[in-house]
Amino acid sequence: MTEYATGTPQGDGRYRYFFRDDSSGDTQRVEVLIEAVDPQTAEQLAAEAALAEQATEAVMNETGGRFPHSLAEYVGTRTGTNGAQSTLVLRMPKGRGQPFFLEPKIQQTPGILPVSPKVVRKIAIDIYEALTVLHSVGYVHGAVNTESLVWNRREAVLARYRRMASDPDGRQGAIDVADAARLLYHVAIGRPLNGDTLPPGDQRELNSRLFGLGDLIAAALDQQERRISASEAWARASRLVPVENSTAAATPAERREDSPEEAEARHRFRAIRTRHEDIRRRRYPPAPPSAEPRWTPPVSEELPSRSLGRVLLDEGIGAFARRLLGRIGKPAAAASRLVSGKAAVLLLVIVLVVLLGRIL
């Protein structure tokens, strides 16, 4: 077994991360080595190691030795490579393929965000599971963000304990819940959330990608006293439903300019279409007006209708004419006497014109 077996190290300027096979020989797990690059971070890392040890012990005591997949387990500290001051060793499930911390990965390849709805769902489940466990043993994580999270192609693992603190009465946990929601927003949308609340548009957008995600994030960012707990968030996360093809748009992107050859083909197609439409018009002439649905005036039958004079006064000649036509279209009994009179005049005119035509 080589010391740093799996993949190239990651780094963020303050720490370097190495992944290697598990030193106890467990093939289902790997170890991550977190190495400080200067004396100052080495000090912080030593403090973090103490916190990690505490948390691991607390979880072990609570669960009787079993450790959740979603939380990294303290293994030990050692002197680092390359003269580094100190190295923290944590253990986590192996997953599939090279694991990585999110933040350095995103820095390196920003294009990996946003991640697919199924992955968002898995991250949501795991991160809230980890928080549920931590909170249940009386601790808060204190630094839930892309720097603390590892993805191993199968699950997400909370793998830093920098600001962990004990939280005996459980009041601080709400911050973790909100931080995790921010993280989910970041990976699902592709950029960090601005502000403290979720804009309604984003909530809809998130729901349309992963049904329920927008609502979950909104509830996790709610005012502290109304905010859901980590275990509620965990339960909700496992009910999220990826929406098929959620990233697919429904209308095409702007068309690029045609080459001359393409423009010619397009023109030809349009010409054929027009010609065929003309042919169809002759073949299937529109039904005679009587068969068409009769136009009805957009006036509710319940309301007392205004007089035509009123309409002319209020809305002008166009509305007046439409209204008049509408009334003529109605059964005579429903029409007012005035309108009947006008209709009669109209009819008379038509008859006269027809007669005149005949005579000529």
Place this chain on the structure above:
Amino acid sequence: MSYPSRPADLPPTVNCPYCLSHIDTSRARSVIRNIATQEVVDDVTDAVRRRGLLGVASYDRGNTYLECRREVRLDLVQGEYDYPGTADPLDDMTTVVMNRPGEDSPTAAFTDGIGFDDPEEDESAGPSPFSLADDADEDGDGWESTTGAQPSPPLPPPADENELPEPHYIPYEYCQVRRTLNIGLIGTSSSGKSHLLAAMLYRMQEEEERLAELGLKVEPFAEMWEYYVQREDIAGFFAPDRRTVLRRTSRNDPVEFRMAYTVTSTWTGEETYVVSFFDVAGELFLDSKARSRLQFIYGLDAYIFVADGQALYGWGGKRRGLRHPSGFSNVINKLRQNERLVARAKGKTPQNPLPQPAVVVLAKADLLLAQKEYWVSRWLELDDDFVLKTVDEESEDVYVYCATNGAREWLYPVNAFEDVTLHFASATGCEEQDGHYNKRKFRHMRVLRPLLSLFAMTGLIDPKTINHAYVKGVREPL
């Protein structure tokens, strides 16, 4: 045998969708068939004459067929059933009369059954570091196979692979509906017809709600859906954990529609139609000997031309031509000849373009997407089956793509039919490997859209949904 009366629940004559003859229902037999073996197992003519379909046990009604055989066809020359053999050279393309039955030919067991193993898992991790391993989703979206695999039924092939089987059978309930819309898939061997149809039918089942928004209530006709998904390969194709390849359509398969739906449309005033789909072996379209099996194409109300995206060759942003012909022109020529002949018989001028709508589907477009071809990538990944206002815009682009990539042959239908739209689609989203599709890459891409466009062009739904006008409307009853 002779019976005094016709069944009360049938009209005096019924149009056979397969040989296009008029059947005298007072003489035709009604039979029950075993759907698996296609064999006639019972003669229920008497019962049906007395009480109509109610005379048949309810569980057998879906298996009741009207028999179309020479003796009951009204189109035959009085007195004799001989092959008319007129001098007109066009006549042999298009006789409205059924020819030369091969009644006493032997039947042989269908031997093309294929046993499908479980699909191989694609072990390689996806291209993105954020890919999710197959087994990650433990509490998963739990799609189980719902279509239990049935052993592939042995089909008795017809007497002559070129001839329409004689007699042949029409679902009894099909004979009862007055309005039908027959849709045929046209395309050469292996162009992707059967896959496209399967994907379309599957999506139809899935999209009840959005079809309702278009004013359509769609239900499988009789028990046809159950029979359809009983087929081993269809069941495997639909099963999310199997995704097996459909078998090639045998040229000996009975010429019967694969599937039919009863469709009620608010646009046509709550009329009920039977919409049926024909899918035969592509080689028949290129084979001049197969004309009697192809008789059905003259009775179709709408055509789906399936262009094989795999047939394009040449890379580097430009395709240079087709590896094999599409068969479209053969079919179009046959239809035009038939149109001329029928028009002449009626003393009318032949209609040009042909008076039906058609769609051209550039199938297997996933293969073109993989080449990052601009026109395909502009459309194929859209989720726009129901966004029909862009159909004309898409049609233009597909036309432009074909015209400038050596595939002008695929555009013949555009000139030949009175109303045509063109589409990019993929039934599977990925290529087959050893009889399976990769379960993660498998998806139906835009397969419903051509069908909905066809519905608009036939007037089954409002043609304005695709911004077309002047459609014939669904065929009037006899």
